[in-house]
Amino acid sequence: MKKDTVHAIRTALESLGISPCPPVDIEIPKGESHGDIATTVAMGLARSLKKAPRKIAEELVGAIPDRSIFESIEIAGPGFINFSFTKDYLRAMVKRLILRDRSILREEIGQGRKVLVEYVSANPTGPLHIGHARGAAVGNALCSILEESGYAVEREYYINDAGRQVKMLGMSVYAKYQQMLGVECEFPEDGYRGDYIDDEAKALISGAGEKYKGRSFDECGDEISSWSYRRMLALIGKDIVLFGIRDFDHWISEKELYDRGEVGQALSALRDLGHIYDKDGAVWFRSTAFTDDKDRVVIKSDGAFTYFASDIAYHKDKLDRGYDIIVDVWGADHHGYIPRIESVMQAFGYDSSKFRVILVQMVNLLKHGEPFQMSKRAGNFVTLSDVVELVGADTTKFIFLTRKADSHLDFDLDVVTAQSSENPVFYVQYANARINSILENARTKGIDPGAAVDADLSALELAEEFSLIKKLLAYPVVLEGAARAFEPHRVTYYLQELAGIFHSYYHHHKVITDDPRLTKARLALCLAIRVVLSDALTLLGVTAPEKM
RNA sequence: GCGCCUGUAGCUCAGCUGGAUAGAGCAACUGCCUUCUAAGCAGUAGGCCACAGGUUCGAAUCCUGUCAGGCGCGCCA
Structure with missing residues (x-):
């Protein structure tokens, strides 16, 4: 969608002899009355060409050589050029999505850098x-x-792993170890106090027995420090696996x-x-x-x-x-x-x-709506593994990705564990699960969803169906924006919007109907939606469960 | 005192690097399950985009100032 439009505009700019070719800014209008995709190049050129934006827009539109994919090209407002695609063009994109045609899922802006x-x-x-x-x-x-x-x-x-922190870890474990073995030993003032230090001390006892009992930290501190440090690193590695990130x-x-x-x-x-x-x-x-x-x-x-x-x-x-x-x-x-x-x-x-x-930005941890103060030294911090156990890795990741990184974030343990509709991740995952459910249902009726690739898509005629397709085609535009701005949260919002359109469609229209041709076409649309949903969820590190 | 971040619906936040009539979720009210999953759908209501100036065809978005909140300003790590 974007590629074809940009290509058309570039060709027109060249044929008008406008060089150097300015960057072609594309945007996807909020309301459908402004077309499927729009450009502001004409307004951007107004100053350097010393011409009225609408005038430039007219010339530009006139110079677009091949307009077969466009239903209409209109000039609006101060100089927007709004493009609408033909239904056949949009329908054709569905199949390319199902086949995961990379060129309509991605903008290769990185160029291997x-x-x-x-x-x-x-x-x-x-x-x-x-x-x-x-x-x-x-x-x-x-x-x-x-x-x-x-x-x-x-x-x-x-x-x-070089500074005094590792030493302090060792001292904390050492002190706890001695205490557990009944040796009087003062716990370091700046020591780490979490429960895990107890666990480490116990592990040290079961691993090394009384080998270090009563010995000074000067004697055995290095050994204990590096032993503890390696275990902590392993623990962090486990947490990363548990959290489900690469x-x-x-x-x-x-x-x-x-x-x-x-x-x-x-x-x-x-x-x-x-x-x-x-x-x-x-x-x-x-x-x-x-x-x-x-x-x-x-x-x-x-x-x-x-x-x-x-x-x-x-x-x-x-x-x-x-x-x-x-x-x-x-x-x-x-x-x-x-x-x-x-x-x-x-x-x-x-x-x-x-x-x-x-x-x-900091995560504001709340419990019962009240701030839950964390201090590593006091040992009352909430570990990642606790949160994963309580809330789930998917929900935690998704919620963290629903805000831009530099805005403060309230993470209320009560709210996110409620398993309610306050969890936006379910909303998105549910869309994916629903599609799978539909496909499953089709199979039980002897319809092979895989064969939908060959569907006659002219059966797709509803406005909602074209809204869905256009939303799917906006995906690479969103991804590109997220990549350029280093802002993953844009993908999260996109997913919620896509899921919303799908849920609505699902509620109003049956995919599996008495009409085999229509059924096949709608199954194809579902497959295309699933491709994008699961692709985007995967990028965010969130799973796309088949059943919920 | 200086620097950075934030200020948008009752609450939590988006707003696509300056575009067209400001959006979503939650909370609040109204409806919808003999039909592919009700973790869902349809609707109502809710706004001086903190405030004041400026830049231009055009500002929630950029600049300056003010106010409010958060964070940071070690021969600490």
Whole structure:
């Protein structure tokens, strides 16, 4: 739909000798009275051509060579050109959808460009919680959308396994272990207090027995820390599987960056470029030379690297790997880091426009309408696995994807567990399940739904049927917008709209009728709808159950 | 104090990178199950797009200011 229209407009622009050819903006009008698809090019050209928009539109329309696919082309309002398609054109698209013709499901805007998306990257000191889940859902869906739009996407998780956090994890487990074995041991003040620490201590007892009993942390701390850390990483891996998002292509270890000397190398590279200086016994990165408002310490006066130092190394590593676009999905509370990372990019001579941060706002967890305060230290946070068990992975992901990433989100445990119509995911999944139910019903009546590909689609004549087809043809336009804007939630909204039109159609018209020709045609339409529903749900990481 | 995000129906939020008469879900009222799944459908009602200016053919959308909420501003991680 879009491709054919854009092609027609481009051809017309060329034949009018308008060059360079301006970008052809296409939009799908809200109301059907404005046609099936519209363009604003004429209005956009008004200024540079110094002509009235409607005049340009007229010339443009006159110059469209082949208008056989259009029912009508009208100029409206200040200079819109509204296109309507013939019924036969629309009908023909149904078959291409059933056959999953990629050219009408996707816009290949990525052209193979390499994209790295880093998301989740939770510290390996405990299980994932509800806050991480939003980043996981958004990152996962974004990757799928970009991938299906023709980008070469790599998914990455950065593990902060070098700092004191891992040590603190070890100390927490160590203390709990000693306590359980009856040895008096003070729990570290900044230790992690979740139930999982108890579990780890128990696991340590059953695995190592009393091997560490009564020994000092200096003696056995490293062993316990790295043991705990590996288990936490495994736990996070399990959570990711449980949540139903794709596995990461790369798990990058901060510690390994240090071990390979990359942190030191990155800093000396910066020093060679003249962006490093010494002051007050510390080593500084002159980030104010770029977009930052403050210079940043990279090596403290006690000789230790700051967290930012390894971040420099990590992002240099990303740059060196040669991606066209580097995306970081961060919690919104880290927004203050954007300028300094941008500065790093620029310091290494890269255009920071290839770097893009998606900020994911906090999840406001509610229970009985009241805020449910989470604190990892207090140990009362709600884990991702708890939520998956309580709410379900599909619902959780879908709800996280019904808002744009940078808006705040209320997640009321009572509301989302109610299994009521407040769960938009059911609405969409139900449409898919209904179609399967129809197909099943057809089979029991001896009709092979698969044969519907050959249906005589001229039997489709209802306005609702054409609304459905047009909505299906809008899918690649929505996908393209979602990919360009890095906004997965657009797909979520589209799905709800498509499901809505289908539910209405279902209620008003029988698919399986006494008329074999009509039945076959409507089955074909159902198959096409199912293709889009399941395709979009898959991109969002949500399942498309056959039965509900 | 400075910076970032947000402000749209009673509530939760969309609004397609500046387009045509502002949308959805929930909540509230009205109807619809001997017919492919009622987790559904049809309808009613609900708005000074926080406020004030500006930019232009055209603004919920872009710019400036004000107000309100959230977050961030360490030789922490």
